[in-house]
Amino acid sequence: MKKTRFYILFLGLLCSLPVFAQNDTINVLDEVFLTDTKLKDFSTGQQVTVLNDSVLKKNGALLTSALNFNTNIYFKENGLGMVSSPSFRGTTASQTAVLWNGININSQFNGQTDFNALNAGGFDNISVRGGGGSVVYGTGAIGGTVHLNTNLDFTGKTKQDIFFQYGSFNTLDARYKIKTSGKKWSLSLAAARNSSDNDYEWPIEGRENENGKFYNSNLNLGFAYRLNEKNTLKLYSEIFDGERHFSLIRPSETKTKYQNFDTRNLLEWVGEFGDFISVARLAHLNENYKFYGNITENQSSSGKAQTLIGKYDLNYSVSKTLKLNAVLTNTYTDGSGSGITENTRNIFSSAFLMKHRPFQKFQYELGIRKEITENYESPLLFSAGTHYDFTDFYSLKMNISRNFRIPTYNDLYWAGAGNLNLRPETSNQVELGNHFKHRNLKFSLTGYYIKIDDMIRWLPSSNNIWRPKNEEKVETYGVEVLAGWEKEIFKDHQISASGTYAYTVSENMNTGYQLIYVPFHKATGSLTYAFTDFSIDYQLLYNGEVFTRSDNNSRYNMDAYTVSNLGITYDLGKTNTYKIGARVLNIFDEEYQSVENRWMPGRNFNIYLNLNF
Numbered sequence: 001m002k003k004t005r006f007y008i009l010f011l012g013l014l015c016s017l018p019v020f021a022q023n024d025t026i027n028v029l030d031e032v033f034l035t036d037t038k039l040k041d042f043s044t045g046q047q048v049t050v051l052n053d054s055v056l057k058k059n060g061a062l063l064t065s066a067l068n069f070n071t072n073i074y075f076k077e078n079g080l081g082m083v084s085s086p087s088f089r090g091t092t093a094s095q096t097a098v099l100w101n102g103i104n105i106n107s108q109f110n111g112q113t114d115f116n117a118l119n120a121g122g123f124d125n126i127s128v129r130g131g132g133g134s135v136v137y138g139t140g141a142i143g144g145t146v147h148l149n150t151n152l153d154f155t156g157k158t159k160q161d162i163f164f165q166y167g168s169f170n171t172l173d174a175r176y177k178i179k180t181s182g183k184k185w186s187l188s189l190a191a192a193r194n195s196s197d198n199d200y201e202w203p204i205e206g207r208e209n210e211n212g213k214f215y216n217s218n219l220n221l222g223f224a225y226r227l228n229e230k231n232t233l234k235l236y237s238e239i240f241d242g243e244r245h246f247s248l249i250r251p252s253e254t255k256t257k258y259q260n261f262d263t264r265n266l267l268e269w270v271g272e273f274g275d276f277i278s279v280a281r282l283a284h285l286n287e288n289y290k291f292y293g294n295i296t297e298n299q300s301s302s303g304k305a306q307t308l309i310g311k312y313d314l315n316y317s318v319s320k321t322l323k324l325n326a327v328l329t330n331t332y333t334d335g336s337g338s339g340i341t342e343n344t345r346n347i348f349s350s351a352f353l354m355k356h357r358p359f360q361k362f363q364y365e366l367g368i369r370k371e372i373t374e375n376y377e378s379p380l381l382f383s384a385g386t387h388y389d390f391t392d393f394y395s396l397k398m399n400i401s402r403n404f405r406i407p408t409y410n411d412l413y414w415a416g417a418g419n420l421n422l423r424p425e426t427s428n429q430v431e432l433g434n435h436f437k438h439r440n441l442k443f444s445l446t447g448y449y450i451k452i453d454d455m456i457r458w459l460p461s462s463n464n465i466w467r468p469k470n471e472e473k474v475e476t477y478g479v480e481v482l483a484g485w486e487k488e489i490f491k492d493h494q495i496s497a498s499g500t501y502a503y504t505v506s507e508n509m510n511t512g513y514q515l516i517y518v519p520f521h522k523a524t525g526s527l528t529y530a531f532t533d534f535s536i537d538y539q540l541l542y543n544g545e546v547f548t549r550s551d552n553n554s555r556y557n558m559d560a561y562t563v564s565n566l567g568i569t570y571d572l573g574k575t576n577t578y579k580i581g582a583r584v585l586n587i588f589d590e591e592y593q594s595v596e597n598r599w600m601p602g603r604n605f606n607i608y609l610n611l612n613f
Contacts, residue, residue, distance in 0.1 A: 036099065036101060036102040036127075036147055036149055038102060038136050038137075039099075039102075039127060039129065039147055041323070041325075041355060042136055042325070042353055042355065042365055042367065043129060043385070044355065044363060044364060044365040044385035044386065044387050044397070044399070045365075045384075045385025045386055045387060045397045045398050045399030045431070045433070046129055046130060046131050046385060046397070046399050046431070046433075047129070047130060047397070047433055047435075047444060047446060047482070048127055048128070048129045049070075049071065049127065049128050049129075049482070050125050050126070050127045050128075051066055051067075051070055051071075051125060051126045051127075051128070052124075052125045053124065053125065053161075055070060056120045056121070056123075056126065057163060057608075057610065058537065058539070058565075058567060058583075059120070059539075060173070060194075061119055061120060061121055061165075061173040061175070061192065061194035062081060062084075062115070062116045062118065062119065062120065062194065062216075063115045063116070063118040063119070063120045063126070064077060064084040064115040064116050065120075066120050066126065067086075067115065067126075067128065067146070068524075068541060069524055069526070069539050069541050069565070070498070070500070070524060070526070071128050071500065071524070072088075072089075072130070072480050072500050072501075072502035072522060072524075073086045073087070073088050073096070073128070073144070073146075074086065074087045074088075074502075074504075074517075074518065074519055074522055074543065075087075075115065075594060076093075076517050076594050076595050077116070077594050077595060077598065077600065078246070078247065078595050078598045079198075079209060079212060079247040079595075079598045079599065079600065080196075080198055080200070080209070080212070080600055080601055081116055081196060081198055081212065081214045081244065082116060082212070082214075082244065082246060082247055082598070083114055083116065083246075084114055084115040084116040085112055085114065085115070086113075086115060086143075086146075087143070087506075087517060087518050088130070088143030088144040089130060089131070089143040089144060089448060089450065089476055089478065089480075089502075089504065090143070090450070090476030090477075090478065090504045090505065090506025090515065090518050091142050091143030091450070091452070091476060091506070092143075092455075092515075093112040093113075094106070094110065094111035094112045094140060094405060094408070095140055095142035095143045095405055095425070095427075095452075096112075096113070096140065096141075096142075096143050096144055096145070096146065097133065097137050097138070097139070097140035097141040097144075097145045097146075098113040098118075098145070098146045098147075098148065099137055099145055099146070099147045099148065100148045100236075100238065100264055100266075101148070101149060101150055101236050101266055102137075102147075102281075103264070103266060103281075103283050103285070103309060104137055104138050104139065104140065104141075105264065105285060106139070106140050107287060107305075107408070108287060108305040108307065108333055108335050108408065108409050109287070109303050109305065109335070109337065109340075109408060109409050109410050110408055110410055111139075111140060111405065111406075111408040111411075113146075116244075117216070117240065117242055117260060117262075118148070118240075119192045119194055119216055119218035119240070121163070121173070121175035121177075121190065121192035121194075121218065122148075122150075122190045122191075122192055122218045122219070122220035122238065123148045123149055123150060123190070123220065124149055124150055124151045124188070125149050125151070126146065126147065126148055126149070127146070127147040127149060128144065128145075128146055128147070129144055129145045129147070130143075130144045130431070130446070130448070130480065131143075131144060131399055131401070131429065131431050131448065132383065132399075132401035132402070132403035132427065132429050132450075133145045133383075133401075133403070134369065134381050134401070134402075134403035134404050135351055135353070135367040135368065135369040135381050135382065135383040135401065135403075136327075136351065136353070136367065136369075136383075138329075138349065138369075138371075139404060139405050139406045139424075140405050141403055142403045142404075142405060142425075142427045142429075142450065142452065143450075143476075150188055150190075150220060150222040150236055151188070151222075152181075152186040152188055152222050152223075152224045152234065153179075153181060153186055154181050154182070154183060154184070154185075154186055154224075154226070155181055156181055156182055156183060157179075157180070157181065158178070158179070158180040158181075159178070159179045159180070159612070159613075160176075160177070160178045160179075160611075160612070160613055161175070161176070161177040161178075161610070161611070161612050162175070162176055162609075162610070162611040162612075163175040163176075163608065163609075163610045163611075164608060164609050164610075165606050165607070165608035165609075166606060166607060166608075167583075167585075167604060167605055167606025167607070168200070168601070168604035168605050168606065169196050169197050169198050169199055169200050169601070169604065170195075170196060170197040171194075171195070171196035171197075171198070171606065172193065172194065172195050172196070173192075173193075173194050173606075173608075174192065174193045174194075175190070175191070175192045175193075176190070176191050176192075177189070177190040177191075178190075183226075184225060184226040185223070185224065185225050185226070186222075186223070186224040186225075187222070187223050188220070188221070188222035188223075189220070189221055189222075190218075190219070190220040190221075191217075191218070191219050191220075192217070192218040192219075193215075193216075193217050193218075194215065194216050194217075194218075195213075195214065195215035195216075196213060196214060196215075197212075197213050198212035198213050198214060198247075199212065199213070200212075200601040200602065200604065201602065202599045203591040203599060203602070204599075207251075209247050209599070209601075210247065210248045210251060210255075211245045211246065211247055211248050211255045211256075211257075211295075212245060212246075212247040213244075213245050214242070214243065214244040214245065215242065215243055216240065216241065216242035216243075217239075217240075217241045217242070218238070218239070218240050218241075219237075219238065219239045220236075220237070220238050221235070221236065221237040221238070222234070222235070222236050223235045229272075230271055230272050230273060231269070231270070231271050231272075232269075232270045233267070233268070233269055233270075234266075234267070234268040234269075234270065235265075235266070235267055235268070236264075236265070236266040236268070237263075237264065237265045237266075238262075238263065238264040238265075239262075239263050240260070240261070240262045240263075241260075241261050242259070242260050242261075243257060243258070243259045244257060244258050245257045245295065246258060247598065249597045249598075254293065254294050255294070255295045255296075256291070256292060256293055256294065256295060257291075257292045257295045258289065258290070258291050258292070259289065259290045259291075259292075260287075260288065260289040260290075261286075261288045261289075262285075262286060262287055262288065263284075263285075263286040264283070264284075264285050264286075265283065265284045265285075266281060266282070266283045267281070267282045267283075268280070268281050269281075275316060275317045275318070276314065276315065276316055276317075277314075277315040277317075278312075278313070278314055278315075279311075279312070279313040279314075279315075280311070280312050280313075281309070281310070281311040281312075281313070282308075282309070282310055282311075283307075283308070283309040283311070284306070284307070284308055284309075285305075285306070285307040285309070286304075286305075286306055286307075287303070287304065287305040287306075287307075288302075288303070288304045288305075289302060289303050289304075290302045301337070301338035301339070302337055302338055303335070303336070303337030303338065303340065304335065304336060304337060305333060305334070305335035305336075305337075305409065306333070306334045306335075307331065307332070307333045307334075308331070308332045308333075309329065309330070309331050309332075310329070310330045311327065311328070311329045311330075312327070312328045312329075313325065313326075313327045314326050314327075321356060321357040321358065322354075322355075322356045322357075323354070323355045323356075324352075324353070324354055325352070325353040325354070325355075326350070326351070326352055326353075327349075327350070327351040327352075327353070328348075328349070328350050329347075329348070329349045329350075329351075330346070330347070330348050330349075331346070331347045331348075331349075332344065332345075332346045332347075333345050333346075333409075335409045335413075337409075339414055339415050340409055340410065340413050340414055340415065340418075341413055341415055343409070343412070343413045345373060345374075345375045346373060346374075347371055347372070347373040347375075347406075348371065348372045348373070349369060349370065349371040349372070350369070350370055351367060351368065351369040351370075352367065352368055352369075353365065353366070353367040354366045354367070360389075361388060361389040361390075362386070362387070362388045362389075363386070363387050364384070364385065364386045364387070365383075365384070365385050366382075366383070366384050367382065367383040367384075368380065368381065368382050368383075369381040369382075375406075375407070375412065375420075376406065376407060376422065376423060376424055377423065377424075378404070378406075378424060379402065379404055379424065379426050380402075381401075381402050381403060381404060382401065382402050383399065383400070383401035383402075384399070384400050384401070385397070385398065385399040385400075386398050386399075392437070393436060393437060393438055394434070394435070394436055395435045395437075396432075396433070396434060396435070397431075397432070397433035397434075397435065397446075398430070398431070398432050398433070399430070399431050400428075400429070400430045400431075401428075401429055402426065402427065402428050402429075403426070403427045403429065404424045404425060404426045404427070405424060405425040405456075406424045407419075407422040407423075407424065407456060407468070410468075411456055411468045414468075416465065417465055417466060417467045417468075418467075418468070419467055419468050419469065422456060422468060422469075422470060423454045423470050424454065425452060425453070425454050425455055425456060425470075426452070426453050426454060427450050427451060427452045427453070428450075428451050429448065429449060429450040429451070430448065430449055431446055431447065431448035431449075432446065432447050432448075433445070433446040433447075434446070440485055440486050440487050441484070441485045442482075442483065442484045442485070443481075443482070443483045443484070444480075444481070444482045444483070445479065445480075445481055446479065446480045446481075447477075447478070447479050447480075448476075448477060448478060448480070449475070449476075449477040450475065450476045450477070451473070451474075451475045452473065452474040452475070452476070453473055454470040454473075455470070455471065455472035455473065455474055456468050456469070456470060456471075457469060457471045457472055459471060471510075472508055472509075472510060473508075473509040473510060474506065474507065474508055474509060474515065475506075475507055475509055476504065476505065476506040476507070477505050478502060478503045478504040478505055479501075479502070479503045480500070480501070480502050480503075481499075481500065481501040481502075482498075482499075482500050483498070483499045483500075484496075484497065484498050484499070485497060492531060492532050493529075493530070493531045494528075494529075494530045494531075495527075495528070495529050495530075496527075496528050497525070497526060497527045497528070498524075498525065498526045499523070499524065499525040499526075500522075500523065500524045500525075501521075501522070501523045502521070502522045502523070503520060503521060504518060504519065504520060504521075504522070505520065506518040508550075511550075511551075513547075513550060513551060513552045514547055514552055515547075516546070516547050516548055516549065516550060517546050517547075517548065517594075517595070518546065518547075519543050519544035519545065519546045519560075520544050520545075521542070521543075521544035521560075522542065522543050522544065523540075523541075523542040524539075524540060524541050524542070525539070525540040526538065526539045526540070533570055533571040533572075534568070534569070534570055534571075535568070535569045535571075536566075536567070536568050536569075537566070537567045537568075537569075538564065538565070538566055538567075539564065539565040539566075539567075540562065540563070540564050541562070541563045541564075542560070542561070542562045542563075543560060543561055543594065544560045545557050545558065545559060545560045546558050548596050556596070558593060558594075558596060559592075561590055561591075561592035562588070562590060563586050563588075563590050563592065564586070564587050564588055564590075565583060565584065565585045565586070565587065566583065566584045566587050567581060567582065567583040567584075568581060568582055568583075569581035573612075577610075577611075577612040577613075578609075578610070578611050578612075579608075579609070579610040579611075579612075580607075580608070580609050580610075581607070581608050581610070582605070582606070582607045582608070583605070583606050583607075583608075584603065584604075584605055585601070585603070585604050585605070585606070586600075586601060586602055586603050586604065587603060588603075589602045589603040590602070
């Protein structure tokens, strides 16, 4: 019955109203100004999808929700608001890189980013790029990259946005953003607060989500000042302060909680000298966490990492059709924590990139990167991408690359178990994308193959101590579909829709088994109908059955599930935009979980007010 309902709903969306580029929600890269110029300039052969502010408001404050309902990334959540880790194109959580204004912010301790420790309200847009990106972005960019962007302009305008949402389980989502500028300066400031008692009922009689409350506060600042016609200074800063009580599987378990306080600062100097563009960057990242094994006691384990990044980027436009780019980066990290002896590591890298459009319909790019460090032997990385427009209707993209992920602090320095002889994980991959466009209709079909060597796994040694080793080889391959259509059917009546589908195989080459928590099938869809001052939108998420045991014992499989949301909005504004709205989440009250024994909420509700002036 569940599968039947899914196919009826999803095929109706995808076949009759296919979309992936909506003017007010999801855009292809070229339609949006981005602060991370490398994302636009060096993504030849790859597809980049941009989620703007409007689509981020349709989902929860935490980043997991927006990406889960609008991209092909699969997320494993230990309950609503709890730890959330991605699987992008069948890879592990540490093989997806997260970039904050072009700076890699994956944890120094476990190599991952917890997507429920990122508040989507602090960013102007969020971009998702599938496939390898280590030549440009470094470690972890194997399955794909997620980009958190703050944009600055010099339009001389001031815009303010206030968003307030309240819903079930005493859930609060409050956001404020102001963007203002003059001829020589630009300011972007965003603040957000998200909290919840998170005490939803479980589909087990008499049980609710115990010890699940959380809160987080987020502040984002962007500032730019033009010193003169050739030189501009930019400053980006972010502060994230969060606390989560980790949900219990059984009432008898000890209640725990986790606190994290992260700061990120980036100073950028841009010089434009004719055919040369020089960008010097200095970044400081602070990662700080505490884990309380018993919330009634004041004892905690902790970790702290300070990272200093110096980066110089020189871009030379040889001609209108040929661009060369050299990038030098030095990353110094000092980390320590409970169970980890204090250690430092320094990594120097150099990269060279080239982009060429020999004629109007064809362009290609090449890139190489090499890192130098005392901690491990780094491989030579490369990438190559092509894009050919056969007609106005059809274009073909191809990209090949070699990428890597370095061992983390936990892998190298965990007391009594760290392994200083670990090698970086490496991957070789290729993708081929077919892109179709006809009037208001867009459709893309991308196939890919990734082979990963030296996968790091923690395994028991002869003395029963778990230690990390380069043990596994993994291959992932699959197909991704993005489709879209939008149209003004008659005056003041617009309809738009979007759909994605991913078929993913991710196999341990030593055993032939599918990796755990990687579904063969994932699909999303959305449909929006706007008329005069009203709009109605529908969202759908389908995740297929997943294995939870490495031997693929189907007895322990987690069932497939389909989750649907429905929203309505009314615009009160005349000259400014004042919106009120309501949403019903999980309207069919689906009983589901994305991690074993970690139930997600049933049907729940929220109302919101959005002011723009």
